[in-house]
Amino acid sequence: MEFKPMSGRDLPRFAGVKTFFRLPHVSIDENFDVALFGVPFDGGLSYRPGARFAPTKVRELSSLGRAYHWSREVDLFKTLRIADVGDCPVVPVDLKSTYDRIEKYVGKVVDSGKKFVAVGGDHSVTLPLLRAVKKKMKSPLCLIHFDAHLDTYPAAWEQEYHHGSFLRHAIEEGLIDPKKSFQIGLRGPLAGGEDKEFVTKHGLRGLTIDDIRDQNLSSVLASLPTFVDLPTYITFDVDCLDPVYAPGTGTPVVGGLTTYEVQRILRSLKVKNLVGGDIVEISPPYDHADLTTLVGVDVMFEMLCLMAEST
Numbered sequence: 001m002e003f004k005p006m007s008g009r010d011l012p013r014f015a016g017v018k019t020f021f022r023l024p025h026v027s028i029d030e031n032f033d034v035a036l037f038g039v040p041f042d043g044g045l046s047y048r049p050g051a052r053f054a055p056t057k058v059r060e061l062s063s064l065g066r067a068y069h070w071s072r073e074v075d076l077f078k079t080l081r082i083a084d085v086g087d088c089p090v091v092p093v094d095l096k097s098t099y100d101r102i103e104k105y106v107g108k109v110v111d112s113g114k115k116f117v118a119v120g121g122d123h124s125v126t127l128p129l130l131r132a133v134k135k136k137m138k139s140p141l142c143l144i145h146f147d148a149h150l151d152t153y154p155a156a157w158e159q160e161y162h163h164g165s166f167l168r169h170a171i172e173e174g175l176i177d178p179k180k181s182f183q184i185g186l187r188g189p190l191a192g193g194e195d196k197e198f199v200t201k202h203g204l205r206g207l208t209i210d211d212i213r214d215q216n217l218s219s220v221l222a223s224l225p226t227f228v229d230l231p232t233y234i235t236f237d238v239d240c241l242d243p244v245y246a247p248g249t250g251t252p253v254v255g256g257l258t259t260y261e262v263q264r265i266l267r268s269l270k271v272k273n274l275v276g277g278d279i280v281e282i283s284p285p286y287d288h289a290d291l292t293t294l295v296g297v298d299v300m301f302e303m304l305c306l307m308a309e310s311t
Contacts, residue, residue: 003032003081005067013063019084020058020119020300021065023077028108032081034307035109035116036300039278041090041098044124044163046156048250050283051122054296055087057284058119061293062300069305071267076301079308085109088118095161099128106132110276117303119296120280122250123151123163126235127170133233133276134175142230143170143181144269145206146262147237148253150186152198163250163281171202176233178202182225184265185209185240185257209255217261221268228270234277234306236299238292246295248287259295266302272310277303 006022019025020036028035038055045051067077076082088105091097106129109116118129134141145151151167161169170176183206190196199206205225212220238246242256257265279296287293 001026001030003083004077005065018056018059018063021062021082024083026083026085028085028112028114030083032083033114033311034080034082034304035085035114036082036119037085037109037116038087038119039090039102039121039125039129040087041092041120041125042122042250043092043095043098044161045122045250046162046164048283048286050285051120051250051281052092053284054121054282054293055119057287057290057293058279058282058296058300059084061290062297064294065297065301069301072305072309074305074308076304076308079311080304082304095124098125099161102128103132107135110136115274115307116276117300118276118278119282119300120278123147123166123235123237123280124161126278126280127161127166129276129278130170130175130233131173133231137231137275139230140174140177141275142227142232143176144227144232144234144271145181145183146185146235146240147183148185148187148239148256149237149251150183150195150199153195168198171204177230178204180227180230182206187253187255209257212257212261217264221264224265224268224270226270228272231273231275232271233275234303236277236279237281238279238295239281241295246292248283248285248292249281250283251281259298262295263298263302266299266306269306271306274303274306274310
């Protein structure tokens with residue numbers, strides 16, 4: 001099988017059955033390099049719902065995707081064999097059962113030797129994704145975490161697992177190495193000063209939006225750490241962007257990154273072994289003119305190009 005997108009010059013991009021980047025829809029067992037799949041679950045949200053609809057919407061808008069990365073000089077689909085393997089099974093009314101299904105499904109992906117990019121879903125789904133990857137890789141992962149929020153928060157409503165606690169659990173379970181991980185786009189307000197204590201205790205580094213804006217962008221890019229020692233995972237919460245650029249999200253926070261800043265940061269990352277990634281918290285019902293979904297498509301493309309550069 002040839003793992004190439006359907007050409008927009010053969011069939012217009014608004015036509016045809018929708019898959020990620022118009023790529024073939026195949027089973028996990030096929031012989032290819034990178035799996036794209038959806039995780040249509042938003043049962044871990046605390047405010048606006050709707051992220052369960054993101055995989056379908058991102059597939060639709062990814063029809064606008066192209067293959068050649070101008071600044072990287074990478075022809076993505078000539079470098080990697082990439083396919084859409086569908087959506088991960090979920091249980092919309094049960095978070096624990098959904099976690100079990102995600103971990104089992106992603107386990108099949110990584111056990112077959114494939115990398116992946118997943119489209120959520122809310123940020124609670126990142127935890128079982130990391131569990132599956134860590135089980136395969138054995139050693140803790142480096143995590144690059146784009147977000148307005150720390151996501152190391154305590155239980156809410158007596159529920160340990162929700163979209164604001166995935167990172168706390170990932171650190172406590174030894175899924176990631178916090179001292180070799182990095183957060184980008186953080187900003188307030190917080191519920192209280194104690195929210196920062198967990199991050200400080202575990203040595204997790206990051207760039208707040210003030211850290212980014214108090215310098216020129218070139219200086220910020222030059223200061224980014226390199227990720228070469230361990231397998232690396234990128235999780236991208238679209239609320240790292242200002243709501244002007246990404247209105248369609250569950251917990252918007254004003255004063256965030258621009259789409260251009262996000263592109264420049266992603267293109268400046270030095271990652272030797274990007275084993276997986278996800279884009280989360282896109283809520284199509286709140287997404288005016290598909291602005292947030294288009295961000296998701298672009299971030300997917302950048303992640304895939306990072307994988308292509310390391311092959």
